[in-house]
Amino acid sequence: xxxxxxxxxxxxxxxxxxxxxxxxxxxxxxxxxxxxxxxxxxxxxxxxxxxxxxxxxxxxxxxxxxxxxxxxxxxxxxxxxxxxxxxxxxxxxxxxxxxxxxxxxxxxxxxxxxxxxxxxxxxxxxxxxxxxxxxxxxxxxxxxxxxxxxxxxxxxxxxxxxxxxxxxxxxxxxxxxxxxxxxxxxxxxxxxxxxxxxxxxxxxxxxxxxxxxxxxxxxxxxxxxxxxxxxxxxxxx
Numbered sequence: 001x002x003x004x005x006x007x008x009x010x011x012x013x014x015x016x017x018x019x020x021x022x023x024x025x026x027x028x029x030x031x032x033x034x035x036x037x038x039x040x041x042x043x044x045x046x047x048x049x050x051x052x053x054x055x056x057x058x059x060x061x062x063x064x065x066x067x068x069x070x071x072x073x074x075x076x077x078x079x080x081x082x083x084x085x086x087x088x089x090x091x092x093x094x095x096x097x098x099x100x101x102x103x104x105x106x107x108x109x110x111x112x113x114x115x116x117x118x119x120x121x122x123x124x125x126x127x128x129x130x131x132x133x134x135x136x137x138x139x140x141x142x143x144x145x146x147x148x149x150x151x152x153x154x155x156x157x158x159x160x161x162x163x164x165x166x167x168x169x170x171x172x173x174x175x176x177x178x179x180x181x182x183x184x185x186x187x188x189x190x191x192x193x194x195x196x197x198x199x200x201x202x203x204x205x206x207x208x209x210x211x212x213x214x215x216x217x218x219x220x221x222x223x224x225x226x227x228x229x230x231x232x233x234x235x236x237x
Contacts, residue, residue: 020079021163025179027068028155032183052133058140065151072155086158087212098217105201105222109194116193134230141227149220156180157202158212173203198222 134141156176164172177199184195202215 017163021160023075024072024155024159027072028151029179029183031064033179036183036186052135055136055140058136058144062140062143062147065147069151069154076159085162086154087206087210088158089211090213094211094213095217097211097214099221101201101205101214101218102221102225105198105218106225108197108201112193112197113190116190134227145220145223145227149216149223152180153202153212153216153219156199157206157215161203161206169203169207172207173200176203 156179160176160179161172164175177196180199181192181195184192187195198219202218206212206215
């Protein structure tokens with residue numbers, strides 16, 4: 001009887017954790033996953049699409065991120081999470097580490113995209129052969145770089161890796177990568193491998209160092225480079 005009671009308690013604890021994860025991730029990324037997959041899979045895939053993002057779009061995302069963060073913070077506080085669980089302690093050296101991670105991520109993405117282009121891996125895939133046009137002012141771009149970088153990494157790395165810390169590293173990175181990929185499908189299939197590289201680099205670093213700020217900084221730097229590259233078309237990333 002005692003064993004049965006213990007098994008029931010363990011089962012209920014696991015269900016409770018699963019429901020927590022579903023709530024946090026659906027609230028955090030559900031809207032973006034829906035919007036991105038809708039663009040990727042449920043629009044006309046024969047004609048190449050140009051997606052335009054203006055200041056209003058960016059401000060809306062920033063406001064949404066802030067509101068959702070407050071709701072999730074209140075919810076997790078009720079669940080007895082603390083700020084220390086997210087490893088947000090900061091030291092100046094983390095700026096340099098963030099730049100290094102960003103360099104590794106961008107360099108790896110360039111190499112991977114060049115390899116994919118040379119092998120013509122995506123030539124036969126017409127789904128969402130999209131281009132992105134950024135028509136936004138500096139203020140809204142700066143806001144989304146700062147807020148969205150913090151938002152995504154706090155949930156996908158800080159929260160998810162802590163919640164699943166007892167699982168194998170490969171499985172944690174896979175779960176995080178799938179979620180990250182799911183709301184980036186709007187960028188086109190050709191860009192998903194570089195998104196996976198980002199998830200892999202960030203996941204491996206966080207697992208070994210347990211420091212979140214370098215990842216947030218690297219994400220922000222990567223976003224700045226992405227926006228500049230979209231404007232000036234330096235290289236394909």
